[in-house]
Amino acid sequence: MSNLKEHFPMIRDRETIINEISQNTNLKSIFDTWTEDEQNIFLDYCTGERGLKICYDPFFKEVFNVEYDKSRLDDQLSSIMGETVEIISVIPNEGARISSEGNLILTDILVRLENGSLVNVEIQKIGYTFPGARASCYSADLLLREYKRVRDKDGKKFNYSNIMPVYTIVIFEESPAELRAAKDYYIHKSKTIFDTGVKVNLLQNFIFISLDNFRDILQNRIDKARNGLENKLLSGDELLHSRLEEWLMFLSVDEPELIEVLLRYRPYFRDLYTDIYEMCLNTERLMNMYSKLLSELDKNTVVYMIDELKAEIDSQKAELDKKDAELGKKDAELDKKDAEIERLKKLLKEKQ
Secondary structure (H helix, E strand, O other): OOHHOOOOOOOHHHHHHHHHHHHOOOHHHHHHOOOOHHHHHHHHHOOOOOOOOOHHHHHHHHHHOOOOOOHHHHHHHHHHOOOOOOOEEOOOOOOOHHHHHHHOOEEEEEEEEOOOEEEEEEEEOOOOOOOOHHHHHHHHHHHHHHHHHHHHHHHOOOHHHHHHOEEEEEEEEEHHHHHHHOOOOOOOEEEOOOOOOOOOOEEEEEEEEEEHHHHHHHHHHHHHHHHOOOOOOOOOHHOOOHHHHHHHHHOOOHHHHHHHHHOOOOOOHHHHHHHHHHHHHHHHHHHHHHHHHHHHHHHHHHHHHHHHHHHHHHHHHHHHHHHHHHHHHHHHHHHHHHHHHHHHHHHHHHHO
């Protein structure tokens, strides 16, 4: 079994962490509120028995803190967008966002690029129904925000050509059905075209990424590389075919063996993992982050279940309405036939 402690000596053992928690009344009270599974997952994070969930907001923003090192998020966005980009600022996201709906968002960050474009990066735990409609609404919110900024800045000199494109990037830990069905693809970039071929510069851009599809593709490559040999060392070149795939592997895997592949073949990620395990040394801070995360996931899971149940009820109601319409149509047909029978009876009576 892989042991990340060989790579990061600062990682502590389980007994040391449990003793620290037991001797601190505050930490012990927090720890006791968790289920046994939640306790074990936390201890696995701290001891390197499993990798930290980088997708989750407190951990993502710690690793990609632009005030500490802007190049990390620059590099990740460049690999996603397929062009070199540079962030100039992180912007408070105060618009009518999905977070106000209580969605299962793992992290949400809004940045402005050097060319003036706005980019919203959102990671969702579970893909909601109607992802296209939702993403369109979020993008519209971004575009309206940018329009108001330029209008207020330029005043009477306002020109629509000064409004820069906006990008909505949604990364799904578990994809909605529409994306999950495209099992051979993990990234989808929108391209709006007109049936006449006319070229019009539209400002809204969408990129969807399916981490679950990527993990399935990665597992297929692992199986092929091993070819039945369980203990065979995996090669980074066999598993990873682009810079984007390196970042997606960093975001989505928590198996120590796969983390070791990144450490061995892609040394760039060693500093990022070093930051993660140095963060794990502050038990109190990590426990507070983990507690907040559990609370948000619990709350949002309920919201998600309600949303799914409502969608199911709406679907069933639509089906009943359809059947009612069909019954109404058949009733009308029967009434028509009854009227015809009465007409024929009357005609027969007259002839007799």
